[in-house]
Each structure stands twice: as C-alpha cells, then as structure tokens.
Amino acid sequence: MTGFAFAIPGDLDLPTGGYAYDRRVMAECRALGCEVTPLALPDGFPSPTPETLTTSARLLQALPSGQPVLIDGLAFGVLPSAMLAGLGRPLAALVHHPLALETGLDADRQARLRASERAALSHAEAVIVTSPMTARILAADYAVDLAKLVVALPGVEPAARARGTVTPPRLLAVGSIIPRKAYDVLVAALAPLRERDWRCHIVGADDRDPEAAKGLRAQIAAAGLEGRIVLTGAISGTALEAEYDAADLFVCASLFEGYGMVLTEAVARGLPVVATRAGAIPETVPAGAARLVPPGDAGALSATIALLLEQPPLRRALADKAWGQAALLPRWSQTAGVIAATMGSLAA
Numbered sequence: 001m002t003g004f005a006f007a008i009p010g011d012l013d014l015p016t017g018g019y020a021y022d023r024r025v026m027a028e029c030r031a032l033g034c035e036v037t038p039l040a041l042p043d044g045f046p047s048p049t050p051e052t053l054t055t056s057a058r059l060l061q062a063l064p065s066g067q068p069v070l071i072d073g074l075a076f077g078v079l080p081s082a083m084l085a086g087l088g089r090p091l092a093a094l095v096h097h098p099l100a101l102e103t104g105l106d107a108d109r110q111a112r113l114r115a116s117e118r119a120a121l122s123h124a125e126a127v128i129v130t131s132p133m134t135a136r137i138l139a140a141d142y143a144v145d146l147a148k149l150v151v152a153l154p155g156v157e158p159a160a161r162a163r164g165t166v167t168p169p170r171l172l173a174v175g176s177i178i179p180r181k182a183y184d185v186l187v188a189a190l191a192p193l194r195e196r197d198w199r200c201h202i203v204g205a206d207d208r209d210p211e212a213a214k215g216l217r218a219q220i221a222a223a224g225l226e227g228r229i230v231l232t233g234a235i236s237g238t239a240l241e242a243e244y245d246a247a248d249l250f251v252c253a254s255l256f257e258g259y260g261m262v263l264t265e266a267v268a269r270g271l272p273v274v275a276t277r278a279g280a281i282p283e284t285v286p287a288g289a290a291r292l293v294p295p296g297d298a299g300a301l302s303a304t305i306a307l308l309l310e311q312p313p314l315r316r317a318l319a320d321k322a323w324g325q326a327a328l329l330p331r332w333s334q335t336a337g338v339i340a341a342t343m344g345s346l347a348a
Helices: 018-032 051-063 079-085 107-121 132-141 185-192 211-220 237-248 261-268 298-310 310-327 333-346
Strands: 004-009 036-041 069-072 093-095 128-129 149-151 170-174 197-203 229-233 251-254 273-276 290-293
Touching: 004 018, 004 051, 018 036, 018 333, 036 051, 051 079, 069 132, 079 107, 079 290, 093 107, 093 333, 107 132, 128 132, 128 333, 149 333, 170 185, 170 237, 170 261, 185 197, 185 211, 185 298, 197 237, 211 229, 229 273, 251 261, 251 298, 261 273, 261 310, 273 298, 290 298, 290 310, 298 310
Parallel strands: 004 036, 004 069, 069 093, 093 128, 128 149, 170 197, 170 251, 197 229, 251 273, 273 290
Antiparallel strands: none
16 A cells, blocks of 8 residues: 655644544554655644744655655645645645634634635645535635545544543543633533532643633632632543543533544543534534534533533433444544545555
8 A cells, every 4th residue: 555744743742633633543544554654844833933834845845756745734724835836746635624713813814824724725636624514614715626625534442431420420521721622611601500519620731822721720710610620731541531431421612623533532432412513513423412502602501511410311311322323433444544545546
C-alpha cells in the first residue's frame, strides 16, 4: 500500500481532539500496511510568524519528490497560496473544522482566516473532513469542489459500560478550557442547581487559553461551587478512562463542534448526554441518547440537567439508548481505511 507524509504543526502529543485524531490515524494507517511519514511543522499555527512559514516551506519542499502529503488544517488553512502551488506534489488537507469558526475571533480576523483558508484549499487535490456538516460548509462557503471532499469520521473503540457514581450524581465534561467549549455557560447553568446534590468534573487542558482558565476558576468561586466543580487539567489513559467510568451524565456546552469526539466516547460507554445543537453535534450523537439545547443558553442547559438529575429513570433510558448504539459507532480502522485509500489515489 502506498505511503504518504503527514504534516502536523506543533506538539503531536497535545491532549486535544484534533491531535488525538491525527495520532490515531497514523497508527491505524500503519496497521493497514500504509507507511505514514510524520512531518513536524513548527508551532504557532494558525497565527504563524514569517519564520514559521519559511521553516514550514523548507520542510515540505525537502520531502521526497512526488510524495503525497496530508497537511493538518490548523496549518494548511494559513499556508500561502504561492508556497502551496510551488511544492509540486499531490496535496491533501485534513480539516477538523474551519479556522474562521473558532470562538472569540473579531470580524476582521474571521474574514482574513476565511479568505486564507479558501485560497489554500483551492490547491488541495483532496480535502478530508471529519463530518458531513464540515463538508457542506466547505462546499457552500469555501468553494471546495464536492468531488474533492472525503468524509473520514473519527472512530471510537469498544469500551466497558460506565458504572457511574450515583450518590451524588457525577457530571462529566471533556475538552480544553477555551472559549468555544463554553464552560462559562456550563457553570452559569449549574449555579442555580447548587442546592441539589451533584458533582461535576471538567477534564481538559487549562493552558491553551490561560485567561479563559483564570476566568473560569473565578466564576466557579463567585458561584460558590468550589469543591462541587473540579478542574482536573489534561489527563489521558487510565485516568481519563476512570473519569468516564465514574460519570452518570455527560455534558457539553460547546458553541461549535466539527464533530465532537468526546460525545461518541461518552456514547460508547453508555452515558446519557446533554449537549448543544452546535455544529455537527446533532449528527454526531445518536437520536434518543441525548437531550440537546441551543448553544449559549444557560437557562435551557440548567433546566435539562435539572430534569435528568430529578428523574433517574429518564437518565437511565437515555443511557440504555446510548449503550444500544455503541456497537454501531465508526471504528478507527474504518477512518484510517478512508484516509489511506484517498492518499493512495493521489499517489497513483
């Protein structure tokens, strides 16, 4: 099976969904017999310095002549058109979600990112996305030819059903503390429920946006919820598995998700889900396994969490539906198969 280079900016070990996807794709492609050559691009994307761009161009140009290269969208979307055109090799982009849709950008920054990504994507012979919704966005707003779009859904592996904590019920949210994850909305939703018996663990890196993390801690303290809401920081492996196992309800207040890998991880463990109707979430979570609310609506989120805390049978029904759907979720071998086949076609 033909191999390819996979260019990824920054630290591949970062505990985010995008980097977890990249790591797993490389491992699974190799398991399928497709040799993947990792290419570490400099840190700093999607706001690269001129030096970062110069180094990236040099690294990409140094790849063997004609070797196809898959470039993570965090970098691809801001690489200059002239650079991409001058590489003289088959290019594919992996878009987890469009850069301009990150929360907290001003209008000018959004416009510049949208224009840059649109121009960059015109040089890709294939554009791999992680959800049908992202494919629709790129076709409608970024002029990407439908024939170039390939959907490679994130996989999830079979897992044991979560046992939960029950007394008090444990809520779990997973994701880096950044504005898009809207943990401020989650805390605002939990504040009116302080008289009820519950605990909430927020699992995610707190160094991606230090100001957001600082503000979240202040908000938790001001609401009198210290000790009720635990920020674990970034964890992985058995520690993360233990968090899923101890949870009774998975919550996601995100303002946008290109897919939402943590949601399928929750479903794979038979957890009931409360999430927003943001981005691809309604298509990611199986029908009947979740209650969805409008993004940014702390009142609706609070009322829905309260309902599930008050009615264990309803929570159990959602959990049973999630567990029933767990076996139907896509697997990582399928994800890798799609990507390996796509890159193989470019090589041919």
